[in-house]
Amino acid sequence: METFKYILQRVVIALIVVSGATFLLSLLIQLLPGDPAVMAVPNAMPERVELMRKDMGLDRGVLGFFWKWYTDMWQGNFGNQYSNNDTISVTVLLKRALPTTLLIILYVQIVGLLVSVPLGLISAYREGSRFDRYLQTTLFALSSIPSFALALILVLFMAVRFDWFPVLGYVSPTENFGEHLKGMVLPVLSLSVGITASYTRLLRTDVIATLKDDYIMMANSKGISKSRVLWRHVLRASSTTLLTSAALNMGGLVGGTIITEILFNLPGLGYQIAFAIASRQVISLMSFIAVTAAFYVFFNTMVDVIANIVDPRTKERRV
Amino acid sequence: MFKKFMKKPIGFKLASLWLFAVVFVSVTYDLFPYVQWDAISDFSQGDGPFKVPGHILGTSYDGMDMFTATMHGARMSTFVAVTSVFIGGGIGSLLGISAAYYRGTYDKVMSSIFNMILAIPNLVMSLALISVLANGNSNQPASDFRRVLVLTISLTIVIIPILGRIARASTLQWSSREFVLASKSIGTKNFEIIKRHIVPNVAPAILAIGFFAIGVVMIAEGSLSILGIGIPGGASWGSLLAIGRANLEYSPHEVYIPVACIGLTVISTNYFGDYIRANLDKRESKI
Numbered sequence: 001m002e003t004f005k006y007i008l009q010r011v012v013i014a015l016i017v018v019s020g021a022t023f024l025l026s027l028l029i030q031l032l033p034g035d036p037a038v039m040a041v042p043n044a045m046p047e048r049v050e051l052m053r054k055d056m057g058l059d060r061g062v063l064g065f066f067w068k069w070y071t072d073m074w075q076g077n078f079g080n081q082y083s084n085n086d087t088i089s090v091t092v093l094l095k096r097a098l099p100t101t102l103l104i105i106l107y108v109q110i111v112g113l114l115v116s117v118p119l120g121l122i123s124a125y126r127e128g129s130r131f132d133r134y135l136q137t138t139l140f141a142l143s144s145i146p147s148f149a150l151a152l153i154l155v156l157f158m159a160v161r162f163d164w165f166p167v168l169g170y171v172s173p174t175e176n177f178g179e180h181l182k183g184m185v186l187p188v189l190s191l192s193v194g195i196t197a198s199y200t201r202l203l204r205t206d207v208i209a210t211l212k213d214d215y216i217m218m219a220n221s222k223g224i225s226k227s228r229v230l231w232r233h234v235l236r237a238s239s240t241t242l243l244t245s246a247a248l249n250m251g252g253l254v255g256g257t258i259i260t261e262i263l264f265n266l267p268g269l270g271y272q273i274a275f276a277i278a279s280r281q282v283i284s285l286m287s288f289i290a291v292t293a294a295f296y297v298f299f300n301t302m303v304d305v306i307a308n309i310v311d312p313r314t315k316e317r318r319v
Numbered sequence: 320m321f322k323k324f325m326k327k328p329i330g331f332k333l334a335s336l337w338l339f340a341v342v343f344v345s346v347t348y349d350l351f352p353y354v355q356w357d358a359i360s361d362f363s364q365g366d367g368p369f370k371v372p373g374h375i376l377g378t379s380y381d382g383m384d385m386f387t388a389t390m391h392g393a394r395m396s397t398f399v400a401v402t403s404v405f406i407g408g409g410i411g412s413l414l415g416i417s418a419a420y421y422r423g424t425y426d427k428v429m430s431s432i433f434n435m436i437l438a439i440p441n442l443v444m445s446l447a448l449i450s451v452l453a454n455g456n457s458n459q460p461a462s463d464f465r466r467v468l469v470l471t472i473s474l475t476i477v478i479i480p481i482l483g484r485i486a487r488a489s490t491l492q493w494s495s496r497e498f499v500l501a502s503k504s505i506g507t508k509n510f511e512i513i514k515r516h517i518v519p520n521v522a523p524a525i526l527a528i529g530f531f532a533i534g535v536v537m538i539a540e541g542s543l544s545i546l547g548i549g550i551p552g553g554a555s556w557g558s559l560l561a562i563g564r565a566n567l568e569y570s571p572h573e574v575y576i577p578v579a580c581i582g583l584t585v586i587s588t589n590y591f592g593d594y595i596r597a598n599l600d601k602r603e604s605k606i
Contacts, residue, residue, distance in 0.1 A: 016431065017431065017434050017435050017438050018438065020431065020432075020435040021435040021436070021438045021439055024435060024436070025439070025447065028447065028448070028451050029451065031451060137330075140586075140589075140590070140593070141586055143589075144534065144582070144585045144586040144589040144590075145582050145585070145586070146537075146538040146541060146542075146581060146582065146585060148538075148541060148542055148545060149541075149578040149581060149582050152560075152564065152567070152574050152575075152578060153574075153575065153578065155567065156567055156571050156574065156575070252440065254440070255439070255440020255441075255442060255443050256440060256442070258440075258442055258443070258446075258542070258546075259442070259542045259545060259546070262545065262546060263545070273443060273446070274446070274546055277446050277447065277450045277548075278547075280450070285447065289439055289443055289447065292439065292440060292443060293438040293439050296438050296439075296440065297438050
């Protein structure tokens with residue numbers, strides 16, 4: 001019962017945060033000098049502008065504008081994106097864009113965890129060795145490099161100079177899975193290097209602490225092989241921070257892939273956000289940002305809730 | 320002081336040398352008789368570093384001297400980063416410390432506003448802010464000064480909740496300590512307690528995150544330039560990068576020089592952040 005109440009409380013807070021964030025955004029949009037409808041389609045006829053204003057809810061005042069968008073959103077209607085001779089539903093755009101972004105995030109996480117777990121284990125097991133020290137320095141540098149810097153360098157060397165991987169082109173996985181993976185190599189690599197580095201550093205710290213525990217010594221003295229102790233006993237006990245950070249990253253990456261999507265021309269959510277901003281589509285911008293914020297808050301809440309179920313002491317930890 | 324410096328680890332030395340060089344160049348740029356940074360060379364276009372005499376770092380595809388442009392870019396990049404972190408950090412710490420010290424409804428409102436802003440990824444947030452504030456329609460684009468101002472303001476707004484939350488968490492830790500209670504019980508005024516007991520203890524944590532924040536702002540500035548709404552015309556590192564991106568195939572040094580500058584600066588500030596935080600943990604464990 002206690003747990004249920006806690007989950008309910010967290011979900012309510014999450015809803016308030018997302019609603020509040022979009023409300024702040026809608027206030028911001030109202031501050032815009034100029035009419036959002038005119039800006040979306042600069043040379044529209046007055047009648048069309050009138051229709052668009054009605055469609056956006058601009059005729060209802062500051063609060064009415066937000067309320068219309070907000071209530072529509074809960075009914076699955078994310079508003080429209082307008083162009084010179086067309087009106088596209090944002091829901092359609094979202095359906096098209098989200099899978100791409102989610103796939104990128106999925107690949108980045110897989111690569112990050114696959115590389116960082118063995119690296120973290122080995123470097124913690126050999127704490128203080130030359131390998132460990134060099135690795136720590138390298139990882140520190142890698143975790144500080146912005147992903148766009150890596151992306152540009154990768155494009156230069158892998159695509160322009162040697163022509164190993166295609167740039168500029170997204171193939172959907174259902175169309176041709178091999179080509180899809182090939183196109184994803186560079187964007188995923190540029191995003192995952194920094195993440196892998198920070199995962200490895202997190203895991204290393206925890207593993208070092210676990211290795212000093214008595215039961216590890218016990219396991220060692222029972223004669224269990226070193227690799228079995230590391231993989232079965234140590235890893236499980238020290239993976240909490242890593243998994244927490246990975247889950248939090250899921251949310252953060254939804255917004256974090258913007259630059260990568262632009263640099264590699266991937267039609268994901270970030271690409272849509274940038275387009276909405278460039279073409280001054282306030283309604284679709286609000287919807288995209290709401291989705292991004294919802295993802296972020298969802299994963300944050302999930303991490304808190306799961307951590308609470310696993311270990312009830314953590315309730316007050318994350319103030 | 321020099322002796323003390325020589326005893327520091329090698330990373331500390333490298334990081335401080337690089338940051339010192341960057342700050343030095345940005346402050347003294349006007350005092351040196353460089354050629355004008357955006358002057359176009361007639362005889363060298365797109366040559367790599369160390370290829371043409373007179374252009375140490377080569378020239379851009381348009382014939383801009385990369386060395387001067389990089390020096391000039393350092394000034395704008397540091398200006399934007401330092402200003403927004405300084406102002407944003409100041410406002411953030413003020414809000415965070417007061418929220419954690421006074422608690423109650425004010426604290427609840429403050430921390431939920433922080434959470435709301437943090438729920439929007441910082442790049443998206445600054446994108447949205449810039450597109451609202453620097454509203455130049457295509458007929459009359461906003462002036463350069465206004466764009467720099469708007470960029471700085473939006474990055475400041477991004478920084479406020481990041482540092483505000485740290486300041487709040489750290490103040491919560493300290494304000495429940497015995498010496499604060501003791502000070503309260505002898506009737507010290509709240510403002511005096513914050514000034515004398517809270518701020519000095521909270522400052523290192525804020526400073527550490529402040530260094531990270533400089534990195535965050537530098538990266539955001541670069542990203543915004545790539546998206547085409549940062550500082551225009553190659554006046555900052557991010558802006559040079561954005562121009563160079565178009566010529567990646569022909570003069571790659573145009574991209575990797577600013578990338579290296581941004582990367583090294585971020586690594587250095589992160590190093591300092593880490594360094595301060597590590598020392599902080601050591602101090603904490605002694606208490």
